[in-house]
Amino acid sequence: MGKKSTNTLVLRIIPYVSILSCLIIWQLIVVLNIVPNTLLASPLQVIKLFIYKLNHTQPDGGLILVHAFVSLKEALIGYVLALLIGIPLGLAMGWFKPIDGLIRPLFEILRPIPPVAWIPLTIFWFGIGLSGKVFIIFLAGLVPVVINSYTGVRMTNPVYIRMARTYGATKWRIFIDVCVPSALPMVFGGLQVALSVSWMTLVAAELIAADSGLGFFITMGQRLLMPDMIILGILMIGLTGVVIGIIVDKVEKRLVAGMWR
Amino acid sequence: MAISKIENKTAVKIALLEFLRSKYILYAISLILFIIFWDISAKMNGRFLPRPWAVLMELINGINEPIAGKILIVHLWYSLKRVFIAYAIAIAIGIPIGLLMGYSKLINAWIKPIFDLFKPMPPIAWISLAILWFGIGETSKVFIIVLGAIVPVILNSMNGIRLIDPSLYHAIRMLGGNSRQEILEVTLPASLPAIFAGLQISLSMAWTTVVAAELMGAREGMGFIIIRGMSVSNPAMIVGGMLVIAVTAWLLSVLMTLLERRICPWKTELEH
Amino acid sequence: MENRTRALKNFKVQCVGISKSFGEGNEKKLILDDINFGVGDEFVVVLGPGQSGKTTLLNLIAGLERPSTGQVFVDGEEVTGPGPDRGLVFQKYTLFPWKTVMGNVEMGLKLSGMSKKERREMASYYIDLVGLKGFENSYPHELSGGMKQRVSIARAYVNKPKVMLLDEPFGQLDAQTRYLMENEIIRIWQAEKRTIIFVTNNIEEAIFLGDRILSLDGKFPGRLKTIYDVDLDRPRDRADTSFLKIRQRITEETMLIL
Ligand SMILES: Nc1ncnc2c1ncn2[C@@H]1O[C@H](COP(=O)(O)OP(=O)(O)OP(=O)(O)O)[C@@H](O)[C@H]1O
Numbered sequence: 001m002g003k004k005s006t007n008t009l010v011l012r013i014i015p016y017v018s019i020l021s022c023l024i025i026w027q028l029i030v031v032l033n034i035v036p037n038t039l040l041a042s043p044l045q046v047i048k049l050f051i052y053k054l055n056h057t058q059p060d061g062g063l064i065l066v067h068a069f070v071s072l073k074e075a076l077i078g079y080v081l082a083l084l085i086g087i088p089l090g091l092a093m094g095w096f097k098p099i100d101g102l103i104r105p106l107f108e109i110l111r112p113i114p115p116v117a118w119i120p121l122t123i124f125w126f127g128i129g130l131s132g133k134v135f136i137i138f139l140a141g142l143v144p145v146v147i148n149s150y151t152g153v154r155m156t157n158p159v160y161i162r163m164a165r166t167y168g169a170t171k172w173r174i175f176i177d178v179c180v181p182s183a184l185p186m187v188f189g190g191l192q193v194a195l196s197v198s199w200m201t202l203v204a205a206e207l208i209a210a211d212s213g214l215g216f217f218i219t220m221g222q223r224l225l226m227p228d229m230i231i232l233g234i235l236m237i238g239l240t241g242v243v244i245g246i247i248v249d250k251v252e253k254r255l256v257a258g259m260w261r
Numbered sequence: 262m263a264i265s266k267i268e269n270k271t272a273v274k275i276a277l278l279e280f281l282r283s284k285y286i287l288y289a290i291s292l293i294l295f296i297i298f299w300d301i302s303a304k305m306n307g308r309f310l311p312r313p314w315a316v317l318m319e320l321i322n323g324i325n326e327p328i329a330g331k332i333l334i335v336h337l338w339y340s341l342k343r344v345f346i347a348y349a350i351a352i353a354i355g356i357p358i359g360l361l362m363g364y365s366k367l368i369n370a371w372i373k374p375i376f377d378l379f380k381p382m383p384p385i386a387w388i389s390l391a392i393l394w395f396g397i398g399e400t401s402k403v404f405i406i407v408l409g410a411i412v413p414v415i416l417n418s419m420n421g422i423r424l425i426d427p428s429l430y431h432a433i434r435m436l437g438g439n440s441r442q443e444i445l446e447v448t449l450p451a452s453l454p455a456i457f458a459g460l461q462i463s464l465s466m467a468w469t470t471v472v473a474a475e476l477m478g479a480r481e482g483m484g485f486i487i488i489r490g491m492s493v494s495n496p497a498m499i500v501g502g503m504l505v506i507a508v509t510a511w512l513l514s515v516l517m518t519l520l521e522r523r524i525c526p527w528k529t530e531l532e533h
Numbered sequence: 534m535e536n537r538t539r540a541l542k543n544f545k546v547q548c549v550g551i552s553k554s555f556g557e558g559n560e561k562k563l564i565l566d567d568i569n570f571g572v573g574d575e576f577v578v579v580l581g582p583g584q585s586g587k588t589t590l591l592n593l594i595a596g597l598e599r600p601s602t603g604q605v606f607v608d609g610e611e612v613t614g615p616g617p618d619r620g621l622v623f624q625k626y627t628l629f630p631w632k633t634v635m636g637n638v639e640m641g642l643k644l645s646g647m648s649k650k651e652r653r654e655m656a657s658y659y660i661d662l663v664g665l666k667g668f669e670n671s672y673p674h675e676l677s678g679g680m681k682q683r684v685s686i687a688r689a690y691v692n693k694p695k696v697m698l699l700d701e702p703f704g705q706l707d708a709q710t711r712y713l714m715e716n717e718i719i720r721i722w723q724a725e726k727r728t729i730i731f732v733t734n735n736i737e738e739a740i741f742l743g744d745r746i747l748s749l750d751g752k753f754p755g756r757l758k759t760i761y762d763v764d765l766d767r768p769r770d771r772a773d774t775s776f777l778k779i780r781q782r783i784t785e786e787t788m789l790i791l
């Protein structure tokens with residue numbers, strides 16, 4: 001679709017131009033008062049607020065990085081719990097028929113419930129503190145983790161299983177030595193999905209009821225009618241989400257590298 | 262004699278194992294255990310957990326007893342209406358954008374970076390800004406549902422075009438197709454299954470987002486029901502609402518699967 | 534060059550001084566070099582081992598690739614791009630998965646703007662000719678490999694191309710189906726004669742099908758090595774002594790280059 005040599009250079013520059021022009025348009029919209037400042041803050045205002053919030057607790061009672069850290073902590077604890085329970089559960093369901101038969105119905109009930117729908121019940125049970133948040137993230141992460149681990153085992157090449165059987169391997173050994181290793185790529189494939197679902201659910205939970213965290217920061221911005229606060233909160237959520245994603249990716253690569261050595 | 266006894270014993274054991282292995286029996290056992298366990302925990306802890314029976318009663322009451330002025334079905338209808346409006350908007354905007362991004366590298370270079378910037382921000386995070394802009398009414402809800410639903414639509418339409426087997430283009434060219442016919446006869450139908458997969462994800466995303474939006478400020482809808490159950494300390498109402506939400510989510514996904522079979526009857530090949 | 538063009542003048546398909554290379558600079562790889570031949574109203578088989586550039590050669594004639602040097606002519610006109618005057622059957626199955634057998638076969642007619650009734654009629658005839666009557670409404674994923682290639686052949690045939698290009702059409706089939714399809718392609722061809730260029734890596738298939746066999750050299754770059762005339766009556770018998778003799782000869786000579 002077009003001449004190659006000229007295009008590749010242009011195609012490489014356009015993304016930067018695109019982002020830059022968006023920022024400029026955004027800035028102009030606010031500066032020229034096309035949208036009033038009470039509804040939208042300019043990029044420069046957001047940056048200013050960010051710098052201010054680095055060492056000021058006003059007006060919401062916490063430093064911005066502390067809020068980010070609170071959210072990060074809640075997310076990671078819940079997520080790790082989901083992995084610790086979900087992966088073994090999913091793997092076992094994939095291989096051991098009785099476990100599958102007993103757990104599957106419960107799982108099928110759990111599955112269609114959108115994780116955010118757990119928020120009221122969770123608040124009702126645990127209040128607005130850490131444990132409730134962890135519980136909800138755990139639930140949100142559990143479903144994709146279990147599904148992927150389960151599918152991973154199910155997709156094990158039957159030839160390998162049959163071969164292991166002819167060598168007289170026990171069911172348990174086949175599970176550990178054949179199914180689990182071959183399921184790993186699929187398991188890891190589910191990690192990022194689980195993470196983004198967890199993160200989204202956490203944000204919702206914090207928006208509804210919290211006394212710290214990035215979601216809370218946004219809610220405060222809404223109460224105080226400060227669009228710069230809201231936008232900073234949204235950006236920080238995006239940024240923190242990306243950071244966790246990178247951490248998970250790094251850990252995952254480490255684990256995979258360690259395993260295949 | 263002794264041998265036959267052992268044989269008998271193993272036979273019984275095998276029969277028992279067979280019985281336990283049959284998955285439907287296991288499913289039944291599992292569900293019964295679950296309900297018993299639920300009921301016992303609820304009996305011990307009635308203030309926090311409703312008994313299964315109470316949830317059922319709550320749902321039956323909801324048929325004709327209004328909650329906040331509306332019966333349950335009407336609340337469900339409000340949520341569905343928001344989803345369908347937002348979903349229609351997301352499709353109408355998302356598919357053309359995604360197709361254009363997949364079709365033209367130039368357009369992709371303009372849009373993709375902005376799209377990538379927005380993607381990691383969960384749509385729900387936008388609710389406060391949406392409320393600030395549009396007030397607490399329908400518009401702000403529809404707005405964030407569109408934000409949530411549009412991402413998979415765009416991504417899948419884009420990839421749907423990108424991943425088309427180039428030899429199909431060769432085939433249509435060899436049969437005499439011009440570039441307009443190429444788009445009509447290959448690009449669009451070949452990307453349809455991927456687009457449809459995006460629509461499926463998108464619908465469940467829309468359903469999640471509507472619940473979240475209603476949790477954060479609404480006078481009707483399923484999200485409102487469960488948050489209301491929380492504020493009036495009625496766990497049966499919360500769990501009942503969650504059940505309705507789950508069943509609806511499930512029905513929506515079944516509906517999409519049926520629709521897919523009608524629209525893309527050849528798709529079985531792609532799934533093997 | 535002049536001489537060659539004149540020598541090839543009376544042929545339907547002419548390949549004149551063709552070479553083709555892929556890649557740039559250090560990565561540059563010469564795939565085909567100095568290819569010259571002409572094909573008349575006949576069944577010509579291009580025989581060559583794997584990776585000898587057979588598909589590349591057909592793509593050049595089809596117009597899906599442009600030669601690095603040289604020209605391809607069909608009926609005296611230079612090939613500059615793909616077009617319906619050449620019917621291509623691809624090496625791997627490339628039916629439109631969202632179209633039924635009928636939809637696939639009538640596609641070329643539809644593209645040319647023929648009315649629905651007319652093209653249905655014509656497509657039905659060719660579906661019948663390739664032996665797929667009753668499968669008009671099946672989707673490709675419901676068909677076996679042999680049936681898929683029958684559809685591909687009908688899809689190309691229906692356009693009444695000046696030349697049919699078949700790229701190892703039976704390469705993915707099991708041996709029995711392959712024999713059957715070899716008989717079938719001869720039957721179809723005899724029912725409606727077309728110029729055919731048929732690519733294969735199978736010597737026996739080449740002798741069974743071809744009026745002439747163009748043998749490609751297997752080493753980079755591929756060159757046209759020998760042209761064999763196969764003067765056997767059809768239907769040919771794969772166990773016949775004259776058949777085996779030609780087979781012996783081609784086998785020996787192609788072994789030299791491998
Ligand atoms: N578009 C391309 N770009 C780079 N290299 C190519 C391209 N097309 C073909 N080649 C190279 O040309 C060589 C010959 O390929 P070609 O497919 O024509 O051989 P073939 O005889 O058809 O092989 P086969 O029997 O496997 O079908 C291969 O080494 C291939 O890698």
Ligand SMILES: [Mg+2]
Nearest residue numbers: 587588589624
């Ligand atoms: Mg080939």
